[in-house]
Amino acid sequence: MTVLTARRTRWGLAAAGGAAAAAWWFGDKAPYPYAQRGLLDIPLPYLTCGRLDEILRPRPGERILEIGPGTGLQSLHIAPQLGPEGRLDIVDIQPEMLDHVTHRAEERGITNITATESDARTLPFDERTFDAVYLVTALGEIPEPDQVLSEAARVLAPTGRLVVGEFFDRHWIPFSRLHRLADASGLHLETRHGPTMAYLARFHPCHRNEPVPSAP
Known part of the structure; x- marks a missing residue:
């Protein structure tokens, strides 16, 4: 040559x-097209299921919400850890994604996943419903992420936690921006793992130490 x-x-x-x-x-x-779903099963650097466990800390009996589950890479890992008394709710605007996750769960004998088709900016749940909420590479795909975080704060229990994972792509939210949005939504940063281009961050409601009002 x-x-x-x-x-x-x-x-x-x-x-x-x-x-x-x-x-x-x-x-x-955005949202990530179902036709390209195969790529969603590939673990991303710093955003592995093991690292998610470390920062989310799922426990038996908890009720947890996942926004934007994709094909269930995280869902099928988290749900079994909640045990028969726990429950994982998954929310997505694409019914094909929800059907895909529930089908895979059935194949594996996982029975504590409940799927709901909804826009994450208007979650169809009562206040203080969940022990934890998490989104992995989903927040940046949703218009008006500030509304998503406000809704997450609304449905979290006072002692609950929110975990956001972001990875560098067109919809990536830099950590500095996420921190500002979370502050404005009443969410306080607890910890962050990974660099800004591939990170997991945990927040809790700023009012978590306030007493829960008693029923009238």
Whole structure:
């Protein structure tokens, strides 16, 4: 191979690589299309199920909400840890995703997942319903993420916790922006794991130490 041919080959490969990257970047739609669901089963650096366990700390008997479960990579890992007395609610705007997760759960004998088709900006749950809420690479795909965080704060129990995971793509929310949005929604930062381009952060309601009002 001549030097000129080698250079042309490298340029061709570089151009092909750039075109593939551009296709991925500009083809990354929100919400994530069901047709590309296979990519959602690939664990991302810093956002593994093990790291999610460390920061979410799911416990038997809890009721937890997952917003934007995708194909269930996290759902099928978290739900069994809640035990028969616990429950994992999953919310997505795409019924195909919910059907996919519930079908996979049935195949594995997991019976404590409840699916609800809904917009995360108007969650169909009462206040103080959940022990925990989590979103992994989902918050940036939803318009008006501030409303999503406000809704998460509303449905959290006073001692509850919110976990947000973000990974660098077109819909990525930098940690500094997430922190500001969370503060404005009445959520206090507890801890963060990972760099800003791939992180998990845990928050709790700022009023968690206030007494729960008694029923009239």
